[in-house]
Amino acid sequence: MCHALLQAPKFLTLLLRIDHEFAAQCRADGCRCGGNLHCADYPRKPRGCPRSMRDDYSSRLSFCCAVCRTRSTPLSVRFLGRRVYLGLAVVLVSASRTAWTAAGAHLGAELGVARQTLQRWQAWWTEQFPLTPLWRATCARFMPPADVLGFPGTLLERFTGSPADSLMRLLVFLSPVTLRSAGAAAVEVFEGR
Ligand SMILES: [Zn+2]
Structure with a gap:
């Protein structure tokens, strides 16, 4: 069942590895000005994250140009924009309201998602x-x-695919959603370029 993936260290570690791959690509691309990128991660206190994974999920990978100081933040499958809940939780809780109402009705409550938050996610x-x-x-x-x-x-x-495969592929698909240049990035990710 999909919901179990929220608590599955193996799956959460896979998402972390994908984020590191996105970050490595971002860093290799460098800054538009030609400068090198230095680590400048954003601290995060994600909700919906098992205690055992909290250290690995306590930052959103990001870079800062050594020359012009411009930020470069890579795509992420762990975080969906600036939401405090993990992207995974946003997807599963929202989906449980539509596709699997009976099975997942309590998931939002279990994770402490407020009713207004859930309504905001649904509207989004x-x-x-x-x-x-x-x-x-x-x-x-x-x-x-x-x-x-x-x-x-x-x-x-x-x-x-398997629940893990389909969820992972959806999170990869969604990863460019908060970028300004999301259209082009989306097509690249979608086609596996
Ligand atoms: Zn630069």
Whole structure:
């Protein structure tokens, strides 16, 4: 069952490894000015994270240019923008409200997600997410068209494989969502470039 993945060290370690791969790529690309990037991670206190993984999830990887001081923050499968809950928790709790209501009704309560937070997430999935450059750049690739009103449950269903595989692939797909240049990055990630 998908929900167990929230507590699965192996899965959470896999997400950490993907974030480090994104970071290595970002660092290798360097700054636009040609300067080297230095580590300048953002401290995070993520909610929805098992105690055993807290140290590994206590920062969002980021870089600062040694020359012009511009920030470069790589894509992440662990964090969905600035939300305090892990991206994984945002997806699973939101999906449990749509696709698996009976099975997952208590997940949000277990994680202490406030009702207003849950309503905000639902509105984001069904109203704001469909307007993002990420979704606009990729929605035509989902055939038949995805049922936006059932997001993220109906989106998760489109990523096939084991529960871990499909969730991991959805998180990779979502990773560019908070970038300003999300359209181009989304297509790159989606096509595995
Ligand atoms: Zn620079």
